[in-house]
Each structure stands twice: as C-alpha cells, then as structure tokens.
Amino acid sequence: MIERKNEEWTFISICCGLYWFAHSLTRPVIALFGLSIGASDLHISFILAIYAVIPLLLAIPIGGYMEKVGSEVLFRWGAWLMCLSGLLYILSTNLTMLILAQIIAGIGQLFVWLTVQVMITGDAKKISKTKRIATFSFYMALGQLLGPIIAGFCLELLGYSSVFTLYMSICLVLLISGYRIRKLTSKISVPAHRNNMRATFSLLKNKGVAAGLVASFVMLFIVDTRMSYVPLYLEHIDYNYMQIGFLLTVASGAGLLVKSVYERMTNKWNLTVILTGSFFLSIMFLLILPFSHNFLVIIMVLAVSGFSLAITQSVSMSLISEHTETSERGIAFGLRLLINRSAQLVNPLYFGFALPLLDYSMSFLYLGAIMTIFSVCAVFLLSRKDKKRNLLDIPPMKTEIYEK
Numbered sequence: 001m002i003e004r005k006n007e008e009w010t011f012i013s014i015c016c017g018l019y020w021f022a023h024s025l026t027r028p029v030i031a032l033f034g035l036s037i038g039a040s041d042l043h044i045s046f047i048l049a050i051y052a053v054i055p056l057l058l059a060i061p062i063g064g065y066m067e068k069v070g071s072e073v074l075f076r077w078g079a080w081l082m083c084l085s086g087l088l089y090i091l092s093t094n095l096t097m098l099i100l101a102q103i104i105a106g107i108g109q110l111f112v113w114l115t116v117q118v119m120i121t122g123d124a125k126k127i128s129k130t131k132r133i134a135t136f137s138f139y140m141a142l143g144q145l146l147g148p149i150i151a152g153f154c155l156e157l158l159g160y161s162s163v164f165t166l167y168m169s170i171c172l173v174l175l176i177s178g179y180r181i182r183k184l185t186s187k188i189s190v191p192a193h194r195n196n197m198r199a200t201f202s203l204l205k206n207k208g209v210a211a212g213l214v215a216s217f218v219m220l221f222i223v224d225t226r227m228s229y230v231p232l233y234l235e236h237i238d239y240n241y242m243q244i245g246f247l248l249t250v251a252s253g254a255g256l257l258v259k260s261v262y263e264r265m266t267n268k269w270n271l272t273v274i275l276t277g278s279f280f281l282s283i284m285f286l287l288i289l290p291f292s293h294n295f296l297v298i299i300m301v302l303a304v305s306g307f308s309l310a311i312t313q314s315v316s317m318s319l320i321s322e323h324t325e326t327s328e329r330g331i332a333f334g335l336r337l338l339i340n341r342s343a344q345l346v347n348p349l350y351f352g353f354a355l356p357l358l359d360y361s362m363s364f365l366y367l368g369a370i371m372t373i374f375s376v377c378a379v380f381l382l383s384r385k386d387k388k389r390n391l392l393d394i395p396p397m398k399t400e401i402y403e404k
Helices: 006-036 041-069 071-091 095-120 126-157 160-178 196-204 207-236 241-268 271-291 295-322 326-357 360-393
Strands: none
Touching (some): 006 071, 006 095, 006 207, 006 241, 041 196, 071 095, 126 241, 196 326, 207 295, 207 326, 207 360, 271 295, 295 326, 326 360
C-alpha cells in the first residue's frame, strides 16, 4: 500500500479537530437550549440520549460497509448530514425540531468520526502510527478547547442562534474538506462473505482490543459528563456562561500537551502503566469537584483530568490499532464507536435517574466509583494480555548435546 504523505495525515488530523470543534460547540449548549424552550430534566436526558441511539445500532454495520465504499465517501456523507443538522438546529423552536436535529447530527457525526479514526490508523510502522495518533489527539484536544469557550462567548453576547450558525459554518468547511481528501491508491483486502457479527465477537475475545474499548467507554463517559452536566452543575453554583466556557476550555486545553508527551511516554512505559495513571487522574475530578466551589481548585482538577483523558484517548486508539489487522480496522473502530455511543446514551440516562434522587455532588461521587470499577477491569484485561505476550516472548531453553 502506498503511504499517504505527511501533509495528508496532518490534513486528516485537522478535519478531526474541526469535527470536535463542531461537536464541542453544541454538546454543552444543547441541554441549556432545551431548558430555554421549556424542557424538563427528563426531556433533557432524552434529548441528549437520542443523539446516540441510532448511531449505536449503525456503528458496526457502517464500519464493515466503509471498507466497500471507501472511508472518503462516508466522510462526505457524514459532512452532508452534519450540515443538515446545523440547519435544523438553527430552525429549532420546539422540542420536536431539536430532537430531529439531534438524531441527524448523531448519524452524521458517526460517519465523520469513524472514518477519520480508520484513516489515521492505516498501515504504518508502530513509531509512525504513534506520532500520527499523538497529532490526531492534539487536534482533537484543540477542537475541544475552542468549542466551549467560543460557545460561552456566543451565548453571553449573541444567544443560541449564533452558536448553531457557527456550527453550520464548520460543517460546511468539513464538507468542502471531504472533497479534498484523496482516495487511497489501493483497496483493503476483505475476506469474501465476511460475517460482521462473527468478526465482532472475534475482536471482543482479544484482550488488547477489549481493554481499548473499556478505556474508550470510560473516557467518553467522563468527557460527556464534563461537556453536558458539569456546565449545569457550575450554573447551579452561580457561575456565568463565560466562566463555564473558560473552565471547559482549560480542561480541553490541557489535552494539547498529548502531542509533545505521548510518544515519550510510550517509549518509557508500557501501555498498562500509562493507562493506569491516566484512569486515576481522569476520575479524580469527579471525586474532588463536589467538595469545592473554589474557582482555582476547579481549574486545577479539570486541567489534570483533561490532560489524562487525552492520554486515555490515545492509548485506546493505540490498543485497537496494534491488536487488529488492516482489514479488521473498520469493524474494530465501528465497535469502538458503538461503545462510545453507548457511553453517550447511558450518561444522560444515569443522570436522569440520579439527579431526581441525589444532588449533583452525590451523582458525581457515585459516577466516580462506577468509573473506577470499569477502569480496574480495563487494566486487568491489558495486564493479562501483557503477561501472555511476555510468556510468548521467552526464548526456548537451549539444550546441549554432548558426544562421547
């Protein structure tokens, strides 16, 4: 397979940044916008959950289908759907329109996010792939950084329509970019009549892939909590939109460090050690945030968590990339997206159930305990995989034959 040029990988990473810029603009705003048009807490949970329902069902089939039509084609389809969702957000004056916009946005963003992950983890040496993933995560963090603070600025000065108009503009840039991405020069060899479900179950038996999936679930669950419910909590304790946007931006901005440190970390430690540390620091903010309303303390815990979540994201992609063949990559990342959308579906359901019974503080604490259990499971799976690999790497004992 002929490799894409470095400029092409950078361009794909920039498209990832644009995607996350668009996503981060609207994700924290949807709950607040729903409240402004009369939605109850239960309605808000449903509006946030519906975004993930159809993508949850489509993730694996689309991952397999992508290898037939090409990732570039699916990227363009996704960009078109994102543009349509932007138009619906702008026109939304009631809950029905907002729900429809959420459904279409969920499908369009599924296509775009799946394809950029598969493209960035194409055939390459491990060192080259690590650099790509670090660059990819950098632009992802940059998009997450710009989205909340610009959304907060727009909300404070211009209102919700300005946020949705900007989202629409970014979607149009993504659409144009989709026609700039060149087609791969050779196709991936996919076994004829492959059973996607059988291939999926086969991947789930791989402990490295399973650990990457659990890591992705924990990462997305915490990121979604930070983007959707931390703003509501901060508003509840009398922070204004600009302050909320700034705090979320600090959390995302800390993730920019991943590009400069991730490759060094992988050279110094194995992925099990890195994942253990990133889990601990990622979950820390859920356990500290409820006990302090101090602005500086909140900045500190969100920054540390934002950096560690970016590391967790990179480790998850590395694990799935390292433990799959190129022909399995579409289904593998489709499976990862299914897990991600599951996190985005369960997240509002959890808070929809917890908040009427508990306050925000206790909801965060219980969530921290749950995420700790998932983290321990992921580290256990990966350590078992490492142990098995170490056993296989032990050279056979030498035997000497003495002749009389």
